[in-house]
Amino acid sequence: GENVEQHPSTLSVQEGDSAVIKCTYSDSASNYFPWYKQELGKRPQLIIDIRSNVGEKKDQRIAVTLNKTAKHFSLHITETQPEDSAVYFCAASLGSNYKLTFGKGTLLTVNP
Amino acid sequence: GAGVSQSPRYKVAKRGQDVALRCDPISGHVSLFWYQQALGQGPEFLTYFQNEAQLDKSGLPSDRFFAERPEGSVSTLKIQRTQQEDSAVYLCASRPRGTRVPYEQYFGPGTRLTVT
Numbered sequence A: 001g002e003n004v005e006q007h008p009s010t011l012s013v014q015e016g017d018s019a020v021i022k023c024t025y026s027d028s029a030s031n032y033f034p035w036y037k038q039e040l041g042k043r044p045q046l047i048i049d050i051r052s053n054v055g056e057k058k059d060q061r062i063a064v065t066l067n068k069t070a071k072h073f074s075l076h077i078t079e080t081q082p083e084d085s086a087v088y089f090c091a092a093s094l095g096s097n098y099k100l101t102f103g104k105g106t107l108l109t110v111n112p
Numbered sequence B: 001g002a003g004v005s006q007s008p009r010y011k012v013a014k015r016g017q018d019v020a021l022r023c024d025p026i027s028g029h030v031s032l033f034w035y036q037q038a039l040g041q042g043p044e045f046l047t048y049f050q051n052e053a054q055l056d057k058s059g060l061p062s063d064r065f066f067a068e069r070p071e072g073s074v075s076t077l078k079i080q081r082t083q084q085e086d087s088a089v090y091l092c093a094s095r096p097r098g099t100r101v102p103y104e105q106y107f108g109p110g111t112r113l114t115v116t
Helices: none
Strands: A004-007 A010-014 A019-025 A032-038 A045-051 A056-059 A062-067 A072-077 A086-092 A106-111 B005-007 B010-013 B019-024 B031-037 B044-050 B053-056 B065-068 B075-079 B088-095 B111-115
Touching (some): A019 A106, A032 A062, B031 B075, B075 B088
Parallel strands (some): B010 B111
Antiparallel strands (some): B005 B019, B031 B044
16 A cells, blocks of 8 residues: 655744755555644644645645656645644555555644 | 434444444435544545445455445444444544535544543
């Protein structure tokens, strides 16, 4: 089955800096890659996603890049703010009606 | 509109007790997923329903775990003879029908189960 590795497990940055989180996946058939943000005790919330027919997607301060050949994808957050502090999870899926396989998460701390 | 809701939000069970966790998906959402999230880990897939049909139960860790969705809306995850290793947050997610809608799975707030 699919296996998703996520790095780093913790990331601390100064407010205004950029943050990058990287994930690799094992199943070349996976074609949907969402990123979720989870604050302590809250539900995971989708922040951005990308399908395999696209190499990059951007939404304001957040961007995701996908390299299908290397089977890795990355989350980029620019101009970080303290409210960006949370755990971020990457995931991979075979498509719309298939399970998500999650990475183990990255605890991002943005220091004011 | 209302999001995915789950009840109870917190459940404490003595080892050996049976528990039932409820998920109310967003109205009209055809697909429903259950995930288990251990402390400090990412969610792990348990089972998937499309309407009332359970199409994938490959993630259920043992035969003590059972899920149902008899009318294609509300779903119940039942755990029999709970063990300490069952302690986790149980998340439910739903998404609408169709290939032209976003792939996003909408998560509920979860039920935190503690087995003592």
